[in-house]
Amino acid sequence: MSSLVHVDSLTKYFDLGRGQRVHAVDGVSLDIAEREIVGLVGESGSGKSTFGKAVLGLHDKTSGTVSWRGEALPAKYRPRDFQRWAPYMQMIFQDPYSSLNPRMTVGEIIGEGLRLHSNSSTSEIRDRVANWLLRVGLQPDHMSRYPHEFSGGQRQRIGVARALIMEPEFVVCDEPISALDVSVQAQVVNLLDTLKTEMGLTLLFIAHDLSMVRYVSDRMAVMYLGSLVEIGPADEVFFEPKHPYTQVLVASNPEPDPNLERQRVSTTITGEIPSPVNIPPGCRFAERCPMAEPECRATTPTLRPLKASPQRQVACFLVE
Amino acid sequence: MSKTPLLAVEDLAVEFATYGGRVKAVRGVSFSVDAGQTLAIVGESGCGKSVTVQTVMGLIPIPPGHITGGSARLRGREILGRPILDGKDIRGDQIGMIFQDPMTSLNPTMNIGSQIAETLQVHRGQTYKQAFARAVELLEMVRIPEAERRAKQYPFEFSGGMLQRAMIATAIACEPAVLIADEPTTALDVTIQAQILDLMMELQRSKDMAIILITHDLGVVARMADEVAVMYAGQIVEKGSVDDVFYRSSHPYTLGLRAAMPSNDREHGHRLHPIDGSPPDLFHPPVGCGYCARCPHAMRVCAEQPPATHAINTSGSHYSRCFLHHPDARDKRVPGIHYPEAGA
Numbered sequence: 001m002s003s004l005v006h007v008d009s010l011t012k013y014f015d016l017g018r019g020q021r022v023h024a025v026d027g028v029s030l031d032i033a034e035r036e037i038v039g040l041v042g043e044s045g046s047g048k049s050t051f052g053k054a055v056l057g058l059h060d061k062t063s064g065t066v067s068w069r070g071e072a073l074p075a076k077y078r079p080r081d082f083q084r085w086a087p088y089m090q091m092i093f094q095d096p097y098s099s100l101n102p103r104m105t106v107g108e109i110i111g112e113g114l115r116l117h118s119n120s121s122t123s124e125i126r127d128r129v130a131n132w133l134l135r136v137g138l139q140p141d142h143m144s145r146y147p148h149e150f151s152g153g154q155r156q157r158i159g160v161a162r163a164l165i166m167e168p169e170f171v172v173c174d175e176p177i178s179a180l181d182v183s184v185q186a187q188v189v190n191l192l193d194t195l196k197t198e199m200g201l202t203l204l205f206i207a208h209d210l211s212m213v214r215y216v217s218d219r220m221a222v223m224y225l226g227s228l229v230e231i232g233p234a235d236e237v238f239f240e241p242k243h244p245y246t247q248v249l250v251a252s253n254p255e256p257d258p259n260l261e262r263q264r265v266s267t268t269i270t271g272e273i274p275s276p277v278n279i280p281p282g283c284r285f286a287e288r289c290p291m292a293e294p295e296c297r298a299t300t301p302t303l304r305p306l307k308a309s310p311q312r313q314v315a316c317f318l319v320e
Numbered sequence: 321m322s323k324t325p326l327l328a329v330e331d332l333a334v335e336f337a338t339y340g341g342r343v344k345a346v347r348g349v350s351f352s353v354d355a356g357q358t359l360a361i362v363g364e365s366g367c368g369k370s371v372t373v374q375t376v377m378g379l380i381p382i383p384p385g386h387i388t389g390g391s392a393r394l395r396g397r398e399i400l401g402r403p404i405l406d407g408k409d410i411r412g413d414q415i416g417m418i419f420q421d422p423m424t425s426l427n428p429t430m431n432i433g434s435q436i437a438e439t440l441q442v443h444r445g446q447t448y449k450q451a452f453a454r455a456v457e458l459l460e461m462v463r464i465p466e467a468e469r470r471a472k473q474y475p476f477e478f479s480g481g482m483l484q485r486a487m488i489a490t491a492i493a494c495e496p497a498v499l500i501a502d503e504p505t506t507a508l509d510v511t512i513q514a515q516i517l518d519l520m521m522e523l524q525r526s527k528d529m530a531i532i533l534i535t536h537d538l539g540v541v542a543r544m545a546d547e548v549a550v551m552y553a554g555q556i557v558e559k560g561s562v563d564d565v566f567y568r569s570s571h572p573y574t575l576g577l578r579a580a581m582p583s584n585d586r587e588h589g590h591r592l593h594p595i596d597g598s599p600p601d602l603f604h605p606p607v608g609c610g611y612c613a614r615c616p617h618a619m620r621v622c623a624e625q626p627p628a629t630h631a632i633n634t635s636g637s638h639y640s641r642c643f644l645h646h647p648d649a650r651d652k653r654v655p656g657i658h659y660p661e662a663g664a
Contacts, residue, residue, distance in 0.1 A: 273483075
């Protein structure tokens with residue numbers, strides 16, 4: 001499989017001053033193949049959004065590289081770099097309420113990318129915006145309205161149209177559905193699925209809803225406190241989780257089925273995700289891990305392929 | 321019914337006067353809960369589930385809110401329309417409430433212990449010192465480590481999960497008979513959600529509280545609820561035991577909600593079935609069924625007349641507000657819909 005996006009030990013620290021640093025993303029490597037959907041799950045504070053933004057250059061990288069079809073992308077984007085790369089990669093944001101400029105009409109919001117990145121005339125842009133409004137299930141005459149006139153689901157469709165009108169090859173979806181109602185989540189997921197098939201998109205789908213990520217993704221990556229702990233085919237990770245953290249995540253995910261819920265033994269773990277400031281050595285999950293051994297607190301485990309199925313990788317000493 | 325239920329809401333209707341006209345947010349909602357029981361109210365945003373419980377709590381500002389009908393009785397005593405600024409109010413005393421967003425629901429300028437203590441000072445007449453000591457005990461009860469030190473901290477020093485624990489501590493400070501939880505875990509991660517849900521169940525068992533849980537997450541419902549009320553456009557469209565609603569769904573909206581959620585069945589296809597369209601405008605609620613415009617099985621009558629509730633089981637504890645259960649429509653067997661046994 002040829003990889004479209006190759007991320008090599010990407011690191012993003014935020015300096016807090018006085019020698020304190022937030023280790024938001026710490027040495028994450030990930031290959032995303034063409035037309036693949038990779039789901040990235042993790043709790044809030046695990047660094048998944050920072051990772052997505054750093055891949056697209058919306059955050060500067062502290063170290064590590066991201067390459068696009070073998071060509072390294074800049075560590076710190078200048079305006080010229082955005083101009084060059086934006087047509088290839090786009091982002092759909094989490095909050096459909098705050099990610100659309102309230103002073104711009106929907107037509108201006110969706111058409112802005114074309115205005116900046118192509119030589120299209122105003123009328124061409126308008127035609128393409130109208131066409132995209134239809135494609136995402138809105139009406140062309142919605143173009144002259146403002147974001148506040150739309151519901152959450154409709155706004156998320158506007159966000160989808162804004163990202164996809166550039167016909168990018170790669171889209172980072174940062175929790176595109178978590179602000180929406182259940183019935184509307186399914187509308188947006190199916191829309192993304194249809195457009196993905198039509199346009200041959202490659203997606204990095206960031207979410208915390210495990211069931212939804214399994215549904216959407218080919219591969220699932222699990223992030224904890226800035227590093228990947230497990231990655232593999234989505235169904236395998238979801239149904240046979242290997243890393244203790246993935247096991248906890250899956251076990252905490254409530255099933256919409258009362259009989260299954262009644263049989264459930266309580267599997268909650270105590271504690272919360274620790275602060276990502278000045279992380280101690282060793283496995284990051286060791287503090288909360290029910291199976292932690294002395295070795296886990298001394299050395300940091302790295303992702304290793306499983307013996308039984310090499311396409312799965314787990315960062316845990318206790319898993320073979 | 322032989323005995324008076326702990327909390328019984330009957331035919332509640334609430335409207336709001338706005339510049340755009342009157343919004344009919346709740347249009348005739350009835351339910352009851354008993355001690356030790358959990359009732360889940362499920363529905364999309366804007367369906368009126370929060371307004372319903374806020375009205376019961378007396379949290380609706382009047383005006384613009386306006387209770388146009390119905391009653392809510394706690395142990396048989398009417399609690400609607402009581403003067404809400406009375407310190408001896410049942411709110412916070414006999415009915416406790418937890419809100420969705422723990423980050424914004426606590427006072428940022430008061431330390432956590434004092435906020436919990438305030439409830440006890442107001443309702444139990446305790447001194448600050450007594451109340452604060454009790455607050456520390458309550459924080460221990462909701463498993464906040466180093467409760468004594470934590471009680472002196474402010475909300476910004478707590479994580480989301482801990483704030484929600486602190487809010488639960490406040491809500492249960494006066495040992496209320498009913499705990500209303502409005503989307504208590506929506507803002508939290510799954511592992512923290514599991515911890516909070518476990519804590520709520522444990523407190524319910526030890527104190528024999530009734531819980532009214534408002535949520536849109538069917539997974540949380542399956543885990544917590546004894547009874548489920550599904551709300552749509554200001555009305556309960558289906559109500560029954562958790563098994564009735566999940567395994568014998570008899571309203572198209574309930575079916576639609578279930579189909580829109582990803583199932584955790586490995587064999588299941590990778591395509592969700594969304595409910596097309598969006599909920600109706602409650603400024604001008606439809607004449608007929610509220611779900612009519614989105615319902616794949618809508619008949620002509622659905623747009624013309626409001627559907628009545630039809631009992632699905634013999635006791636009537638499971639009912640559906642849908643014309644598909646009308647005697648005249650029984651022949652139109654819609655696949656997936658559970659129909660009552662003959663004679664029921």
